[in-house]
Amino acid sequence: MIDLLPISIGIGLAVNLFLSELFGIAGGGLVVPGYLALHLTEPLSVIITLAAGFAAFGLVRALSSVIIIYGRRRTILMILAGYLMGMIARYFVGAQSEEAAIQYSVIGFIVPGLIAIWLDRRGIIESLCSLITASVVVRLILILIFGAELNV
Numbered sequence: 001m002i003d004l005l006p007i008s009i010g011i012g013l014a015v016n017l018f019l020s021e022l023f024g025i026a027g028g029g030l031v032v033p034g035y036l037a038l039h040l041t042e043p044l045s046v047i048i049t050l051a052a053g054f055a056a057f058g059l060v061r062a063l064s065s066v067i068i069i070y071g072r073r074r075t076i077l078m079i080l081a082g083y084l085m086g087m088i089a090r091y092f093v094g095a096q097s098e099e100a101a102i103q104y105s106v107i108g109f110i111v112p113g114l115i116a117i118w119l120d121r122r123g124i125i126e127s128l129c130s131l132i133t134a135s136v137v138v139r140l141i142l143i144l145i146f147g148a149e150l151n152v
Helices: 004-023 032-038 043-064 071-096 098-103 111-122 124-149
Strands: none
Touching: 004 032, 004 124, 032 111, 032 124, 043 071, 043 111, 071 111, 111 124
8 A cells, every 4th residue: 555645745845836936826835735635535624624724814813913923923823723723623523423523524733724824825815726726736646646546
């Protein structure tokens, strides 16, 4: 059995570099398209992960209207908020049924935070479009390379 995660992340990094150099867009975090590409056949997991990223983005935006958040502090808060939103989502999905928690969950632990960072930096539309594009391209490359062996 081939471990697809490192290969998917590597392809995602290359696709991100290509999109960044050719079009000037980045795919919502360097490793995120690789992670999402492996889970594109589980749309509910992708939606839950994006929702956790949006919730983290909204939380930090709300906090920034009350306290001064910039630079490294903002980045760390986005990742921490993404982690917390992911854990909350895992808890609620797991509370409904253990089978659902195994099948549908947030992708990764810092992925929602990385999504939130790019939503904040690039804007919602550009971040989502570039993230979806990069993830689909990575998935297509994985299908071309592994074909029937791609059991994810």
